[in-house]
Amino acid sequence: MTQPGDYGLPGSLDRALSDVAAERAAQDAMWGIQEHADGTGPTYEREADLAKRAVADAAAEGRLTWRQILYEEVLEAFAEDDTDRLRGELIQVAAVAVKWVQDLDRRARAQEAPAPRPVTG
Template sequence: MNTEDVAGSLQAVLADVAAERDAQDRLWGVQEFPDGSAPEYGERADEAKRDVAAAWSRGELTWRHILTEEFYEALAETDPERLRTELIQTAAVAVKWVQSLDRRGGATLHRSRSGATKREKLVRDRIPEIIDGTGGTAARSRTAQDGEYESLLRVKLYEEAGEYVASGNPAELADLLEVIHALAATHGINPAELERQRAAKAEERGGFGRRLVLRLPTDVVADGPLTR
């Protein structure tokens, strides 16, 4: 499986963006409008920045917070060079958001020998049976090859972690643990051995029960909670 096939890859998202831009040009042609940005949007940008900091401190930061800050920072700029920089940053955050959505979807592209591609994802063993039992469209599946199984599990790891991050539902942690056990098995590690290794590390380095947050040197922190 190639890197560009993995859900959430930058190449896949940028290809979709390019296709959308092409469709816009074919529909509307080249368009020119005034920027419409103005310094008075600076107040909204400052408010959005405060919202980001507050959400970060509460552990509730979302893509909405981050993209809103970037958007209003762009609207507050009138200098063409700085406006361009802010628009690029806004677009980059939007792309990262799409990548996050794709990872949550967990789908990959599979290329057949004929060159055709199909979107597909690794699922639990009984999922095709469950889908067939609902009376809907018959579920089609295949068995992952040895060389791709671990890669598919890694994509699944992103998917399950993303679903927990997005929802905060602790039930998602059980799904995440199932993927971790499957990945460990590819390395010849059973759940008991994995727990032994976890306990050994906890004994050596501790767990997270004390909720300690390490304050890093300021020269390694670029933009605080922002992801750009």
């Protein structure tokens, strides 16, 4: 049964999040605990605004891509210096990335499916 968030494929969200968790574990095994400055703030506001405009234009023209959507979300995160808002933006980045993975999986599954048989009568 397809659940909300499964992007039309049963278990799709669980699979994508499991893959993300496995990658995080691999990162921890390789690098240990990492503590870095955020490196974000108003310096990136102009870039974020340009990306927002590019997404709106592409959507209006019917040529929107996952790259554009994710890029906009990343730049919005880069423009934040408030940690609560930065966290929210990073959650959006992660959600878009997971949804893109789910779309890749959906397309791969569609290519694997047998072609429908023509109806004869």
